Amino acid sequence: MFHIYCPYCEEHREEEEFHPKGQAHIARPEDPEACSDEQWGDYLFFRDNPRGIHHELWVHAVGCRKFFNITRNTVSYEILETYKMGEAPRFTAEHPEGRPAETVAAERTAAGADKVERQQGAKA
Amino acid sequence: MSEQTASWFNVYNVRPETEVPTESPLAWSCHHSGRPSVSEKSRVVLRERAMLGHLILRGGAIMLDEAVREVLGFGLPGRPNTLTRDESGERSIQWLSPDEWLVIVPGGEEFDLEGKLREALGDAHDSSDNHYAIVNVSGGQTLLELEGECARELLMKSTPYDVHPDAFPVGKGVTTIFAKASLILRRPTEDRWELVLRRSFADYLYRWILDAGREYAIGVDA
Numbered sequence: 001m002f003h004i005y006c007p008y009c010e011e012h013r014e015e016e017e018f019h020p021k022g023q024a025h026i027a028r029p030e031d032p033e034a035c036s037d038e039q040w041g042d043y044l045f046f047r048d049n050p051r052g053i054h055h056e057l058w059v060h061a062v063g064c065r066k067f068f069n070i071t072r073n074t075v076s077y078e079i080l081e082t083y084k085m086g087e088a089p090r091f092t093a094e095h096p097e098g099r100p101a102e103t104v105a106a107e108r109t110a111a112g113a114d115k116v117e118r119q120q121g122a123k124a
Numbered sequence: 125m126s127e128q129t130a131s132w133f134n135v136y137n138v139r140p141e142t143e144v145p146t147e148s149p150l151a152w153s154c155h156h157s158g159r160p161s162v163s164e165k166s167r168v169v170l171r172e173r174a175m176l177g178h179l180i181l182r183g184g185a186i187m188l189d190e191a192v193r194e195v196l197g198f199g200l201p202g203r204p205n206t207l208t209r210d211e212s213g214e215r216s217i218q219w220l221s222p223d224e225w226l227v228i229v230p231g232g233e234e235f236d237l238e239g240k241l242r243e244a245l246g247d248a249h250d251s252s253d254n255h256y257a258i259v260n261v262s263g264g265q266t267l268l269e270l271e272g273e274c275a276r277e278l279l280m281k282s283t284p285y286d287v288h289p290d291a292f293p294v295g296k297g298v299t300t301i302f303a304k305a306s307l308i309l310r311r312p313t314e315d316r317w318e319l320v321l322r323r324s325f326a327d328y329l330y331r332w333i334l335d336a337g338r339e340y341a342i343g344v345d346a
């Protein structure tokens with residue numbers, strides 16, 4: 001039994017309340033019809049199995065029932081962080097010591113602004 | 125598309141107006157497992173508040189907060205895992221998830237309340253950013269009250285959630301595990317705990333609570 005911090009409930013809850021749902025950040029191909037069988041097969045069935053830092057999708061099944069992400073070390077089982085859907089992890093394979101939260105937040109804001117610009121561009 | 129979907133719902137009064145007998149989710153359980161009476165030895169007292177009105181609200185917090193303030197006179201809880209109540213304590217709103225709240229009102233008020241909320245939210249569904257849902261779940265769950273000096277002891281045997289007053293102050297409410305089932309556990313006042321059970325778990329949980337409360341001479345207040 002251990003505790004997991006739910007970023008939506010904003011508190012630590014018993015492991016029993018959660019379910020793991022596999023690798024996180026798997027984007028569905030935007031145009032499935034244009035995928036090759038290999039691309040579609042990769043998307044559906046193939047997952048990473050890294051030694052060390054891994055980003056996983058979890059759900060707070062008995063609780064708020066929201067999906068969120070966990071960065072976990074597959075060697076030590078240590079949970080390095082939990083973060084909401086749409087957010088970027090601080091701890092990655094390139095930055096196992098963790099990047100400052102401000103850097104990640106700034107990148108996200110920049111990426112968000114870029115996305116809005118592109119959407120507006122598409123409308124115009 | 126959005127113009128069409130906006131009108132694709134029907135609102136029904138699920139409370140029969142005819143003389144059909146209504147039964148709480150615990151009717152059979154009380155008949156089958158009995159109702160130990162309350163004595164001066166009872167250090168836990170259980171009471172069912174059957175047939176209350178339960179509504180689930182889903183949507184954006186700001187939009188729903190405005191609507192419930194207008195209709196009920198008090199707002200949504202601002203923090204996760206908390207609840208707000210009106211002055212009488214008979215009407216409450218509990219945070220269940222970032223876009224979901226449970227409203228509990230005296231039985232019979234829920235149908236009228238749903239209509240008024242839909243009216244207050246009126247134009248909200250015109251915009252795809254402001255969709256919402258209201259579901260009357262009154263028939264699907266029931267509320268139990270737990271009181272007495274050993275109520276917290278009983279909870280500690282039943283749920284992994286920390287019910288110490290430091291971790292569970294008055295005004296808190298969570299959805300959590302209870303005796304391998306799940307329920308909503310809340311603490312509206314200093315001495316009273318409330319358990320919101322699903323109908324399908326009600327009999328199991330009633331029998332669990334009677335068993336767990338035996339050592340405290342649990343009594344069921346009719």
Ligand SMILES: [Zn+2]
Binds near residue numbers: 006008063066
């Ligand atoms: Zn949660």
